[in-house]
Amino acid sequence: MRILLFIPLIFIIAVSLGCSKDSTPSQNSPSSNQITIATSDDPLSLDPRLVRDLATATVMRMLFEGLMRTNSKGILEPACAQEVAISEDQTIFTFILRPCMWSDGTAVTAEDFAETWKSALKPDFPAPNAYQFYLIKGAKDAKEGRAPPDQIGIKAESPNTLVVELEQPAPYFLELVACHFYFPVNRTMRLSNEPITGNIIGNGPFKYENWQHRHEFSVVKNPDYWDAKSIQIDKIILQVLEEHTALQLFKIGQIDWTGSPLNTLPQDAIEILKEQNILKVAPGAGTHWFRFNTERLPFTNQKMRQAFSLALDRHAIVEHVTQGNQSPATGILPPSLEIDNQQYYEDHDLGKANMLFSEALDELGFSRDQMTPITLHYTANDRSHKIAQAVQQQWNTLSNVPITLESGESKVTYDRLNRKDYQICLGSWYADILDPINFLEIFKDKDNPTNQTSWQNETYARLLDQSSKETNPQKRLQLFNAAERILIEEMPIAPLFYASFNYLKKESLENVYFSPLGYLDFKEAYWQPHAMEK
Amino acid sequence: MALLIIRKLFYACLSLVVVMTFTFLLMKMIPGDPFQQEQALPSEIHQALRSHYGLNDSFLKQYGRYLKQATTFNFGSSLVHKGQSVSQIIRTSFPNSALLGGEALALSIPLGLLFGIAAALKPKKAQGSLITCLAVLGISVPSFILATLLQYILGIKLGLFPIARWGSMMHSFLPALSLGFMPMAFIARLTRTKMIEELHQGYVTTARAKGIPEISIIAFHALRNILSPLFSFLGPLTASILTGSFIVEKIFSIPGLGYWFVSSVLNRDYPLIMGITVFYCAILLLTSLIADIACLFVNPRLTAAALQEREKS
Numbered sequence: 001m002r003i004l005l006f007i008p009l010i011f012i013i014a015v016s017l018g019c020s021k022d023s024t025p026s027q028n029s030p031s032s033n034q035i036t037i038a039t040s041d042d043p044l045s046l047d048p049r050l051v052r053d054l055a056t057a058t059v060m061r062m063l064f065e066g067l068m069r070t071n072s073k074g075i076l077e078p079a080c081a082q083e084v085a086i087s088e089d090q091t092i093f094t095f096i097l098r099p100c101m102w103s104d105g106t107a108v109t110a111e112d113f114a115e116t117w118k119s120a121l122k123p124d125f126p127a128p129n130a131y132q133f134y135l136i137k138g139a140k141d142a143k144e145g146r147a148p149p150d151q152i153g154i155k156a157e158s159p160n161t162l163v164v165e166l167e168q169p170a171p172y173f174l175e176l177v178a179c180h181f182y183f184p185v186n187r188t189m190r191l192s193n194e195p196i197t198g199n200i201i202g203n204g205p206f207k208y209e210n211w212q213h214r215h216e217f218s219v220v221k222n223p224d225y226w227d228a229k230s231i232q233i234d235k236i237i238l239q240v241l242e243e244h245t246a247l248q249l250f251k252i253g254q255i256d257w258t259g260s261p262l263n264t265l266p267q268d269a270i271e272i273l274k275e276q277n278i279l280k281v282a283p284g285a286g287t288h289w290f291r292f293n294t295e296r297l298p299f300t301n302q303k304m305r306q307a308f309s310l311a312l313d314r315h316a317i318v319e320h321v322t323q324g325n326q327s328p329a330t331g332i333l334p335p336s337l338e339i340d341n342q343q344y345y346e347d348h349d350l351g352k353a354n355m356l357f358s359e360a361l362d363e364l365g366f367s368r369d370q371m372t373p374i375t376l377h378y379t380a381n382d383r384s385h386k387i388a389q390a391v392q393q394q395w396n397t398l399s400n401v402p403i404t405l406e407s408g409e410s411k412v413t414y415d416r417l418n419r420k421d422y423q424i425c426l427g428s429w430y431a432d433i434l435d436p437i438n439f440l441e442i443f444k445d446k447d448n449p450t451n452q453t454s455w456q457n458e459t460y461a462r463l464l465d466q467s468s469k470e471t472n473p474q475k476r477l478q479l480f481n482a483a484e485r486i487l488i489e490e491m492p493i494a495p496l497f498y499a500s501f502n503y504l505k506k507e508s509l510e511n512v513y514f515s516p517l518g519y520l521d522f523k524e525a526y527w528q529p530h531a532m533e534k
Numbered sequence: 535m536a537l538l539i540i541r542k543l544f545y546a547c548l549s550l551v552v553v554m555t556f557t558f559l560l561m562k563m564i565p566g567d568p569f570q571q572e573q574a575l576p577s578e579i580h581q582a583l584r585s586h587y588g589l590n591d592s593f594l595k596q597y598g599r600y601l602k603q604a605t606t607f608n609f610g611s612s613l614v615h616k617g618q619s620v621s622q623i624i625r626t627s628f629p630n631s632a633l634l635g636g637e638a639l640a641l642s643i644p645l646g647l648l649f650g651i652a653a654a655l656k657p658k659k660a661q662g663s664l665i666t667c668l669a670v671l672g673i674s675v676p677s678f679i680l681a682t683l684l685q686y687i688l689g690i691k692l693g694l695f696p697i698a699r700w701g702s703m704m705h706s707f708l709p710a711l712s713l714g715f716m717p718m719a720f721i722a723r724l725t726r727t728k729m730i731e732e733l734h735q736g737y738v739t740t741a742r743a744k745g746i747p748e749i750s751i752i753a754f755h756a757l758r759n760i761l762s763p764l765f766s767f768l769g770p771l772t773a774s775i776l777t778g779s780f781i782v783e784k785i786f787s788i789p790g791l792g793y794w795f796v797s798s799v800l801n802r803d804y805p806l807i808m809g810i811t812v813f814y815c816a817i818l819l820l821t822s823l824i825a826d827i828a829c830l831f832v833n834p835r836l837t838a839a840a841l842q843e844r845e846k847s
Contacts, residue, residue, distance in 0.1 A: 042615060044614060044615055045616035045617055046617065047617070052571075123582060124585075124586055125582075125586075126582065126583050126587070127579075128569065128575055128583060130582075131575070143578065143582075195611060195616060195617030195618075212789065213618070213623070213789060214626075214627065214790075214793060214794075215699075215700060215787075215789040239787075240787060240789065241698065241787045242698070242784050242785060242787055244682075244785075245697060245698040245785060245786070245787050248689075248690055248697050248698075249697060252690070252697070254697075410572075410800070411564075411565065411566030411570055411801075412565050412566060414571060414572055414574075415565035415566040415570060416565070417572065418570065428572070429573065449576060449577055450573060452574070
């Protein structure tokens with residue numbers, strides 16, 4: 001029994017011994033040339049063909065490189081490819097590869113690209129992004145098992161020449177080949193039946209160093225990278241941290257980056273961080289919106305949808321609720337797509353909203369008293385809950401119709417959304433590539449799983465079909481604008497605000513590219529000289 | 535006693551099968567699947583993913599497969615953290631949770647006993663009241679409040695301990711304290727109540743009359759009698775503490791099992807849900823079994839029959 005009494009004593013001694021061993025954890029030495037980033041989770045896979053989440057996309061860009069790469073200024077430039085030749089009809093792309101190496105010392109060949117892409121298109125290969133290859137001739141048929149893989153329009157004509165034939169002209173194809181799902185996978189890893197984990201062979205600016213699951217993932221500078229001389233960072237460490245803890249560690253200088261895209265900032269802290277002038281904001285290629293189920297009353301009526309959209313006070317929501325420097329959305333396409341954004345309607349136009357609401361009631365044959373409560377669905381998180389509460393009040397001033405809020409765990413809400421069992425649902429869309437088509441094609445067909453509104457329109461679909469054959473960028477943009485106008489008039493969705501990414505980074509860390517698509521690129525990153533205060 | 539242990543083992547295996555069946559049923563009943571997102575996948579891709587991971591097989595076929603996997607404890611790979619097998623996840627995360635839980639227990643059991651005895655010796659004095667007050671506070675304050683408070687005061691303000699992460703013993707002190715505080719308070723309260731009862735028993739008066747020192751009476755006579763109710767409580771407590779606390783692990787960013795248990799359900803990561811549930815259940819049954827056996831050892835008067843009687847009540 002007496003031994004029991006000694007256990008706390010032993011514990012305290014052990015703790016004190018531990019104290020002398022490691023009292024300042026992960027404190028970077030002043031001369032270190034490394035970056036420590038807070039992440040909310042491990043990379044979900046180290047195989048670029050299997051990755052769909054934004055956080056892992058950042059890791060993919062460290063370990064791999066595609067034919068093209070966006071530089072720190074946001075300009076797309078050749079990477080593994082040295083030159084690109086595009087046929088006049090914009091359907092044949094010929095890539096000449098530069099001499100570059102895998103981290104095991106072997107050469108990256110055109111065959112590596114061709115075979116990786118074809119492997120993702122095998123019917124039984126679990127590549128969630130395989131549909132991103134459907135632009136390539138025969139790719140959809142191959143994925144659906146209707147055509148053999150050799151009929152896919154991807155040919156490695158020589159070890160350094162890759163020819164890709166597309167189904168239709170696609171000026172955005174070069175954007176697409178810069179995405180992680182178009183990255184090559186090394187032959188050894190491609191042919192192995194073992195899952196790709198741990199010490200992987202990559203061709204990116206950094207190479208795998210260590211992975212302690214749910215704790216730390218690190219990469220170091222890849223000396224075999226073709227442009228190794230321009231890499232200034234020696235090591236990048238991703239530490240798995242809870243958002244509040246990450247914020248505290250950032251404040252005491254133990255980490256260099258927290259918040260988007262690998263972690264989140266606590267919603268309650270955003271206002272204070274803004275006041276302290278340390279909050280950084282990057283524009284996102286995304287729009288947050290309300291989806292209306294156009295097959296459920298009362299949103300079968302176009303004017304009703306318009307009334308609900310116009311009654312929204314978007315300024316109030318971005319200023320008082322989200323507070324993350326988002327801008328109110330008066331269209332579908334976010335400004336980060338770098339097109340001429342148009343303001344299609346006035347925000348919070350209550351007069352017009354009331355008028356449309358009355359007209360909608362007449363058209364539906366309802367009186368105000370006959371309106372049944374409307375349910376707004378959203379995923380249960382702090383921000384969505386606050387938005388839903390604010391919007392509930394705003395819509396109440398319009399109709400006096402009770403708005404019931406129903407929050408659900410994310411998978412439950414998505415399941416409901418995909419079954420189209422809802423009236424209004426709060427949601428968003430984030431682009432995979434910086435091209436308007438990525439937003440507009442969602443609503444092309446009511447059977448498209450991403451179009452949970454059940455809305456479709458013949459003219460709209462025709463405009464998008466025309467755009468897919470158009471090679472003139474200006475004319476293409478005009479077609480997109482015309483399509484967007486239809487979408488706004490019909491209003492199957494009520495745009496709320498354009499996305500932005502909130503994050504904190506040390507001031508002296510420069511040249512990290514924060515893509516509007518939501519990934520980071522550290523290839524050109526560096527610490528300001530004489531500012532190693534980290 | 536051997537017969538009792540065998541019977542208990544048999545019931546444990548049976549419970550495991552029942553738990554697995556219920557887990558499987560519940561898991562399949564909740565809406566959503568691992569590949570469902572707001573940005574929905576084209577249906578042919580979604581179906582390809584589902585069939586690749588065997589989710590399009592018949593209900594019975596999937597159930598049979600899970601039962602078969604459970605016998606070999608090979609649940610395959612996580613559907614979300616691709617390339618990581620369920621057993622690998624448990625193998626790497628459980629030792630961290632177990633170490634943290636072990637430290638929490640090493641703190642809470644002896645300290646709980648000590649405080650409980652101290653309170654029982656002078657129940658009406660300031661010493662007794664103070665400990666009782668602290669024990670009530672310890673039971674009522676949730677671990678996440680305490681964890682945040684300890685992190686803020688001892689970690690951030692005073693800088694005595696690392697704020698978070700895992701590595702050295704120093705890293706584990708604050709989480710172990712947060713995790714162990716509630717059981718410590720509970721044990722202290724339980725010990726106090728039982729000890730007050732025991733100290734009024736006739737055998738204690740006899741021992742005192744014989745001139746046996748007070749410390750020996752408590753340590754060798756009275757304490758032995760209160761250990762058996764304590765062990766019944768310690769079984770499930772040990773299981774829940776060793777398998778990880780989601781909240782405390784999250785606050786201190788500890789790579790333990792608690793996170794996986796919660797995230798597997800949120801992500802609908804079916805193999806991981808099954809693997810962790812079976813593992814958790816096995817630990818729970820094992821610790822309960824050990825606690826029962828320990829009860830028999832500390833109190834031989836408590837026969838097998840009495841133990842069963844106690845179970846029924």
